[in-house]
Amino acid sequence: MIQATTKLRVRYSETDQMGFVYYGNYAQYLEIGRVEALKTVGVSYRKLEEDGYGLPVKEMNIEYIRAALYDDELIISTTIHKKPSARVFFEYEIHRGEELLIKATTTLFFMDRSKRACRPPADFMKRMEAYFN
Amino acid sequence: MIQATTKLRVRYSETDQMGFVYYGNYAQYLEIGRVEALKTVGVSYRKLEEDGYGLPVKEMNIEYIRAALYDDELIISTTIHKKPSARVFFEYEIHRGEELLIKATTTLFFMDRSKRACRPPADFMKRMEAYFN
């Protein structure tokens, strides 16, 4: 299992006229969460792309429990429960202090330079071994 | 049943460095789709807000089948299959020509001026009668 926590502060640009964070902007927060989760196990997403790989999203599910507000400090918890293969499955929770605001999941897959689905890079899989065996 | 179709062109700002529409930006397209669907049955979301109501999103699920590209013309089809009550359930498909790019669903609920869940406005429900009886 891989787990990581990262914090961010809601920007004014992320609110809408309802006074809440616009519902589509949480996708950015999830992405920050998973990039951080990969960083903590030594995988740089920037480096993955430089090596010719991409990790596009195949599926996203978000449950909105409470709204985040401007200037809130959010805590994004990201978990990989299942050993990644060609697909990587992330689970997320976003809290403001003790309050749960968001529950979400995303499924990503590896893509090569020709923009076709592919196997994960060997180095990536090797790093995963340490966390799932 | 309520069904509506609307078109839009992908903006440069909506792409990311993978060369695709950023996965979080489809939430904006879904919103445009449902606002248009409501407009076609005589409901203005702008007017709903002026009357003190809001329609925040409770849940969103998106399946990414093919990526949209810069300058693509997208066709957003929005359907309400089930008669709305305090919750409104939308289904969406986004096509580029004949190609299906996205399948999605969202659940929304009515919120009053005090930002609490509430019953839908009477006028809204009256309009719905015509489409679901």
Next chain:
Amino acid sequence: MIQATTKLRVRYSETDQMGFVYYGNYAQYLEIGRVEALKTVGVSYRKLEEDGYGLPVKEMNIEYIRAALYDDELIISTTIHKKPSARVFFEYEIHRGEELLIKATTTLFFMDRSKRACRPPADFMKRMEAYFN
């Protein structure tokens, strides 16, 4: 001189909690305006990029006169007064009906595949001849 007019409707995602269009989002509207202006004279920005060119922004100035609101229909007027060379200078006005909301200018320059400043493509310059001689 090249001049073009295009319309768009303000999206909910483009508002902020002040109830106005977020000040940074007008950059997107300007971009839509200049892409349309180029289209009207037979230049496709999509094609320019496919041919290995880019047109990054060197400078932007925006004067905010009145705020745009959710669901407003905006009219973007874009003008190229001066014959483009390595740099292309655009002027914009955004109206809501008769009301002037925004005045803006941007300077763009041609960039080649190696991401360095370059001369404009010959085909582009040829098209410009027709409008500035």
Next chain:
Amino acid sequence: MIQATTKLRVRYSETDQMGFVYYGNYAQYLEIGRVEALKTVGVSYRKLEEDGYGLPVKEMNIEYIRAALYDDELIISTTIHKKPSARVFFEYEIHRGEELLIKATTTLFFMDRSKRACRPPADFMKRMEAYFN
């Protein structure tokens, strides 16, 4: 004079298909810079809004010197050189390490609950005295 420095990391969502940060997204960075600058002198923008004030942007000028890239760590330096009155004038520089990427200025003005220009709150002006006398 008031001066403050804040750091942020470029998000994937902020890039465009040119591989750079989208030119419109720097407006968000400037806003983060000025909110931090106000915080360092004891002014909370969140509190200002709760008290019924707003600080919309009247004018923005951005000079794009070098492009920011995904995952870059940016340093935003914000300066108020002139004592604020009904208008507040900010100057900004954005660096990546030693490299200057962006120079910008914005002019903001105070707005009251009725969304009309107004004098700054007394408490705000009192705090400013300490920095400009």
